[in-house]
Amino acid sequence: MNKIRKLIEQFTSFEGSLFCYSLSFSFLLALAPALTIFVMLFVIFYLDPQIIIEFGTKFLPADYITPYVDFILSKEVSGLVPLITTLAISMWLASRSIYSFLLVSAQHEEITYPKWSIRIKSLIVSLVLCGYVIASIYALILLGTWLPYLMPAGVCAILLIAFILFYRTISFEKKELSYGAVGGLFATISISGVGYLFFYIVNRFTSYSLVYGPLASLVVLLLSIYVISSIIYFGYLLNVVFEDKTEHPRMKAAGLFDFCTSVHEGVQGFLENKFMKK
Structure with missing residues (x-):
């Protein structure tokens, strides 16, 4: 009971509410770059980009997903250098939401690593999750071909593994x-159930189109992102509150982060000494 009370207090606290809003904003900014990455990778690996539309419209308004995917497909990127540049810039922008989560994780675990080293980790985590998504799409295509009746269970299993992988990778400790x-x-469960219920209620029992007119899809998009952000953050807090911390935590990649910290402190000390001499 105490853990449940602590969970609710952390989620409804000022810091928790503020992070949900900031995470929603980060997801909103990362949405277009993430779609760009997935569409381009789907084309590279000869996958049908319509899969992105079919999956994305389950959680976000189709009025924004479909036109943007079609727009990316209409822009042919020729040459290896422009392709790599576009993917690199998109990955940098899309990883900002991961970076926000890493900062919160560092605060909970009382980590004092330099922020630029955490930013680098956000890029690595984004690459890992991106690779997992592509591999999952391949697995779902094969599953749909051989055992189509297992598709719902396959999607849930892939989502479960994805969230567990995400929660583990954003931690700096060996769990x-x-x-x-x-x-x-x-x-x-929440993304699969609440997401469907949210869209059902919005489409059937609300009048956003009457109130907001052409901006109704934008309002639904913002609400969708906020609901998804809240679910992911609540899941993170569940792990933190119900974690067994009887043993002293061991750090992941401690040597690398310690090296980054020493470099940061060395550069900072050099600049301070140079500035003080002046």
Whole structure:
């Protein structure tokens, strides 16, 4: 009971509410670059980009997803250098939402690593998750071809593994094997169920189109992103609150981050000494 009370207090606290809003804003800014990455990678790996539309419209308004995917497909990027540049810039922008989560994780785990080293980790985590999504799409295509009746279970399993992988990778500590399961299960059920229920209520029982007119899709987009952000953050808090911290935490890539910290302190000390001499 105390853990549940602590969970609710953290989620409804000023810092928790502020992070949900900031995470929603980060997801909103990362939406277009992330779509650009997936569309271009789908084309590179000879996958049908319509899969992105079919999956994305389950959680976000089709009025924004479909035109943007079609726009990216109409822009042919010729040459290896422009392709790499576009993907690199898009990955940098899309990873900002991961970076926001890493900063919160660093605060909970009392990490004092330089922010630029955490930013680099956000890029690595984004690459890992991007690769997982592409591999998952391949797996779903094969599953749909051979065992189509198992598709709903396959989608839920992929979402569950994705959330567990995400919650584990944003931690700077070496966690037990069970870490991330509680939050991942909650996020999977909530995203699958609440997402569908949210769109059903918005489409059937609200009058956003009458109030906002052509901006109705934008309002639904913002609400969708906020609901998804809140679910993912609540799942993260579930892992933090219900984690067994009886053992002293061991750090992941401690040597690398310690090296980054020493470099940061060395450069900072050099600049301070040079400035003080002047």
